Amino acid sequence: MARGATARLFAAVDPPAEVAGELSRWARSVARAEGAGEAPALRVLDPASLHVTLLFLGERPHGEIAALGAALAEAAERSRCCELETGAPLWLPPRRPRALSVEIHDPSGELAGLQAEVARALCAVTGEQPPRRFRAHVTVGRSRAAPRGQATLPATPQLRFEATEAALYRSRLDPGGARYEQLASAPLGGWRA
Helix, strand or coil, X not given: CCCCCEEXXXXXXXXXXXXXXXXXXXXXXXXXXXXXXCXXXXXXXXXXXXXXXXXXXXXXXXXXXXXXXXXXXXHHHCCECEEEEEEEEEEECXXXXXXXXXXXXXXXXXHHHHHHHHHHHHHHHHCCCCCCCCCCEEEEEEECCCCCCCCCCCCCCCCEEEECEEEEEEEEEECCEEEEEEEEEEECCECCC
């Protein structure tokens, strides 16, 4: 490994495969509507790459990965499983949007608690400050251009799922889109019966 080598890292929870598949099918329907002027050219993400980001760490030294994995495991143990629901479609970020996303609702507040716990634990390793804001969402597509006007997006599928595990990922940027490699994962400590 080269001295000073870094990896682009983030922590996330993953929706189950069937939920990711439904969200991907919905995104493909939005992409097909492009011809009708509903959305800009949209690259739909592979269902296997859909996730709810808890904390984006950016480029971090390779030497931190083991400590980040251990901190993630400790944070996960102190957290509870999360019952989550899909919400409305939205373009992110609000200024110059390029990512088609689906809101994730957290009725119990468990996801917000998990995110705060993970952010605190991982930022203790990196020395960074935890982010002030967390907006739960799943990005389902990316575009090179912002959406035209205030195009109405079709309703998202109404789905419920349980997040039972947190993971640390490495993101490798390629011309065709990011590829994700799971480096560590940990079950959430408050398993429900």
